[in-house]
Amino acid sequence: MSKLIQILIVVLLTLSLNSFAQIDLCCTQTINDAVKENSSAIISATLYINEHPSKKEQFYDDWSTGEIIFSNGTTANNCKIRYNIWKDELIWLRETDFKKGIVIKQSISEFYLHTNTPNEKHFVKYFEQEGLTNQYVYLEVLAQGKISFFSNIKASYNKSSDNFNPKQQYYIMINQQIQKIKLNKKSILELLSIDDQEKLKNILQTHHLKIKRMHDLAMAINILNKNKR
Amino acid sequence: MNTTLKYIFLLFSWGILATNTFAQNSNSEQVFVHINRNILLSGSTLKYTAYITNQLDTNLSSYTYFRLVDIENNTVLSWNSTSNNQTTSGSITIPEKLKNGIYQLYAYTYKMRNYPAQKIFNTPIIIQRIYENVDDTIQINSLLTTDYLIKQTPEKENPYFDIIIEQKDELSIEIKPKSEINHAQLSISISENSEILTKANYLNFSEFIKETSEINTPHSELPKEIGHNFLVGRVLHLPDSIPLNEKLIYLAYKDSTVHFKSFFTNNKGEFCFILDSSFHNKNLYLQVDDNNCINDSIAWIIDTKNIDVNTDLNISKQILSPSQKHYIEELQKREIINRVYNPHTIKTTNEQKSQQIENFFGQATYTAIPNDFIDLPNFQEICDNIIPSLRFRIENHKPQIGIVIGQQIKFNDVLICVNGLPCFNMNYIENLSSKDIKRIETFNSVIIHGKLTFNGVLCIYTNKYEIDERMFCTPVYSHKHSVSSNSILTTDFTDKNSPNILPDVFWCSNYTIKNKDHRKLKIPIPAIGTSYTLRINGLINSTIPFAFEQQLNFKK
Numbered sequence: 001m002s003k004l005i006q007i008l009i010v011v012l013l014t015l016s017l018n019s020f021a022q023i024d025l026c027c028t029q030t031i032n033d034a035v036k037e038n039s040s041a042i043i044s045a046t047l048y049i050n051e052h053p054s055k056k057e058q059f060y061d062d063w064s065t066g067e068i069i070f071s072n073g074t075t076a077n078n079c080k081i082r083y084n085i086w087k088d089e090l091i092w093l094r095e096t097d098f099k100k101g102i103v104i105k106q107s108i109s110e111f112y113l114h115t116n117t118p119n120e121k122h123f124v125k126y127f128e129q130e131g132l133t134n135q136y137v138y139l140e141v142l143a144q145g146k147i148s149f150f151s152n153i154k155a156s157y158n159k160s161s162d163n164f165n166p167k168q169q170y171y172i173m174i175n176q177q178i179q180k181i182k183l184n185k186k187s188i189l190e191l192l193s194i195d196d197q198e199k200l201k202n203i204l205q206t207h208h209l210k211i212k213r214m215h216d217l218a219m220a221i222n223i224l225n226k227n228k229r
Numbered sequence: 230m231n232t233t234l235k236y237i238f239l240l241f242s243w244g245i246l247a248t249n250t251f252a253q254n255s256n257s258e259q260v261f262v263h264i265n266r267n268i269l270l271s272g273s274t275l276k277y278t279a280y281i282t283n284q285l286d287t288n289l290s291s292y293t294y295f296r297l298v299d300i301e302n303n304t305v306l307s308w309n310s311t312s313n314n315q316t317t318s319g320s321i322t323i324p325e326k327l328k329n330g331i332y333q334l335y336a337y338t339y340k341m342r343n344y345p346a347q348k349i350f351n352t353p354i355i356i357q358r359i360y361e362n363v364d365d366t367i368q369i370n371s372l373l374t375t376d377y378l379i380k381q382t383p384e385k386e387n388p389y390f391d392i393i394i395e396q397k398d399e400l401s402i403e404i405k406p407k408s409e410i411n412h413a414q415l416s417i418s419i420s421e422n423s424e425i426l427t428k429a430n431y432l433n434f435s436e437f438i439k440e441t442s443e444i445n446t447p448h449s450e451l452p453k454e455i456g457h458n459f460l461v462g463r464v465l466h467l468p469d470s471i472p473l474n475e476k477l478i479y480l481a482y483k484d485s486t487v488h489f490k491s492f493f494t495n496n497k498g499e500f501c502f503i504l505d506s507s508f509h510n511k512n513l514y515l516q517v518d519d520n521n522c523i524n525d526s527i528a529w530i531i532d533t534k535n536i537d538v539n540t541d542l543n544i545s546k547q548i549l550s551p552s553q554k555h556y557i558e559e560l561q562k563r564e565i566i567n568r569v570y571n572p573h574t575i576k577t578t579n580e581q582k583s584q585q586i587e588n589f590f591g592q593a594t595y596t597a598i599p600n601d602f603i604d605l606p607n608f609q610e611i612c613d614n615i616i617p618s619l620r621f622r623i624e625n626h627k628p629q630i631g632i633v634i635g636q637q638i639k640f641n642d643v644l645i646c647v648n649g650l651p652c653f654n655m656n657y658i659e660n661l662s663s664k665d666i667k668r669i670e671t672f673n674s675v676i677i678h679g680k681l682t683f684n685g686v687l688c689i690y691t692n693k694y695e696i697d698e699r700m701f702c703t704p705v706y707s708h709k710h711s712v713s714s715n716s717i718l719t720t721d722f723t724d725k726n727s728p729n730i731l732p733d734v735f736w737c738s739n740y741t742i743k744n745k746d747h748r749k750l751k752i753p754i755p756a757i758g759t760s761y762t763l764r765i766n767g768l769i770n771s772t773i774p775f776a777f778e779q780q781l782n783f784k785k
Contacts, residue, residue, distance in 0.1 A: 027462075031452055033495075034503055035452060037680075040679055041680065043677075044590060044591075046590075046591075046675065046676055046677075073506070074505050096680060099677050099682065104590060
């Protein structure tokens with residue numbers, strides 16, 4: 001009987017050992033780790049040195065999590081980024097060693113900031129040609145559709161007062177043509193067709209919106225775009 | 230006795246637990262392939278449409294792997310293809326080198342690699358060399374018994390389409406949606422019935438998906454390749470095969486700008502690169518970051534993404550009947566005539582988009598064209614005379630290149646690339662003269678890239694623009710990363726002078742139906758043969774597999 005039990009034990013042991021025999025498909029954990037790290041692995045940046053560490057006004061907002069979409073179609077998700085409106089640069093915080101870098105502007109197509117406000121902020125890169133100025137600038141997308149509405153906030157540094165003074169510039173894009181505008185009726189309506197002018201006026205009136213207020217105008221254009229679909 | 234019984238009980242429980250511990254029941258991703266025919270001659274074309282589906286998950290893999298496996302389960306041909314909206318279509322020419330016999334075509338995604346072999350789509354294919362005599366016997370293994378070849382018969386009635394077939398001077402096929410179908414992706418084939426592998430032709434898409442929808446995998450789940458694919462492997466130090474752990478590995482390809490991937494190996498020497506489409510169809514080079522060139526003997530083990538097929542072989546010979554042998558012989562003649570007269574052209578629409586790849590580091594701080602200056606015999610002379618942002622020195626008998634950043638000169642952690650690839654062999658760089666170099670770019674700032682930090686970057690592009698083996702002091706692994714793009718193939722009947730004599734008289738890899746639209750297909754009556762089968766496979770509303778078959782008899 002004891003021999004039988006011994007044989008049974010050996011059989012069970014063999015069975016259980018074979019249950020652990022696995023096809024060694026290489027590196028599942030390594031792949032999972034690579035997938036997690038892939039977002040930050042594709043970001044290139046030049047080292048950033050904050051010339052005015054105590055001045056938060058040079059930035060759009062505090063550090064936030066966001067996405068960077070590159071020109072080659074890849075996306076870096078959940079990265080810590082901050083938009084410097086003085087230098088018009090996107091700063092990335094590498095969380096492994098807290099080094100900060102200016103993300104290479106040529107490689108960026110657009111980015112999103114998940115700020116404290118309810119909606120995420122969306123920025124696109126635009127090539128501005130004005131007079132002798134040819135440069136890439138980041139525009140905040142306020143409304144997007146057949147009529148798109150953007151703003152660009154620039155901060156200038158005043159040495160005498162040691163302060164940053166922000167200034168906002170607005171753009172409207174219709175049929176891929178982008179124009180700088182001021183927040184007044186004349187500047188905006190002259191860009192629209194007669195039909196759209198009437199529609200916009202009605203929307204402003206119905207929803208009690210003011211054309212001079214950026215968010216109101218953005219809301220009105222969004223409604224106009226929805227109705228056009 | 231009681232102690233013994235307790236011991237047995239414990240062991241038994243452990244055995245059951247071990248068997249079940251890693252078992253995972255997942256509603257699974259599956260691949261089904263519709264092919265143009267099962268009997269192919271060397272040099273002829275296998276056309277396919279593969280469908281990737283999962284009943285519950287719309288996030289599906291973007292790459293499908295194909296393996297053609299011989300009677301002894303050796304992979305003889307393999308390729309992979311990107312998918313577009315759950316389907317991937319393409320064609321592959323059967324190489325001349327393949328021996329006569331039966332092969333098994335497998336199709337799977339990366340995630341499916343640990344499925345049991347019987348849950349992975351596979352279909353038998355007979356290959357015959359076009360200029361060789363047909364043997365009287367054909368070798369089969371236990372996977373190809375008659376039982377295996379019998380599948381479910383296809384559904385004759387379907388709730389989705391009215392398929393109206395009319396035959397007059399030409400064949401007309403109309404596919405009319407019956408119910409509300411938002412979207413259907415179909416593939417259509419008309420191929421001649423052969424007497425060989427007849428049962429395999431009835432592989433039913435819907436039944437296959439039903440049978441394989443639940444997979445119990447004894448292993449942990451593999452991730453999906455969505456929008457990217459994995460290059461995975463290990464690097465070991467020879468001759469003791471010790472893993473090269475915590476080592477930085479670069480993956481790059483020859484290009485006129487710099488963009489690479491990097492990875493730190495883990496304690497097993499493993500690495501994984503996630504490759505987007507910019508790495509498709511490039512010769513990739515894997516190398517270890519080895520500034521001191523000490524790792525002169527290493528081995529690379531790369532995961533080939535194979536699957537474990539059933540190893541129970543039992544190879545035997547099956548005699549071909551005279552009619553079966555005659556059919557293959559006639560097929561050889563028809564194929565030769567077809568190639569001589571070159572009838573239908575196959576319309577191919579490739580969906581590959583061209584990619585403009587940006588340089589990682591943006592605009593170079595300084596660019597120099599050495600040919601604009603006098604000939605300089607080595608890189609030290611070049612640095613001293615024409616590149617103000619570089620410094621060259623010999624330290625401990627080793628050449629070093631430093632980059633000027635601000636007021637400092639940094640010699641450590643400078644990244645040097647030649648023709649797009651990182652280069653660690655300073656002796657090679659030292660010997661480059663201005664006659665060898667086309668262009669030099671320097672990036673004079675501290676750069677952070679992923680986990681890495683560089684004190685500047687130096688990029689050298691040579692006149693020959695080739696990868697010189699002397700660049701490397703450590704063994705490098707070179708890998709052609711071939712990925713077929715989705716190609717839409719349709720038989721073209723514009724050349725009315727050429728008769729339709731191949732057994733696959735019609736192939737449409739991607740026939741899309743949206744809402745209630747329907748069209749008529751018009752196909753000339755085949756010149757040879759009377760008995761054909763119309764097969765329509767596909768996906769309805771992205772999740773419902775569809776299969777239809779109908780015998781067509783052409784009157785002569």
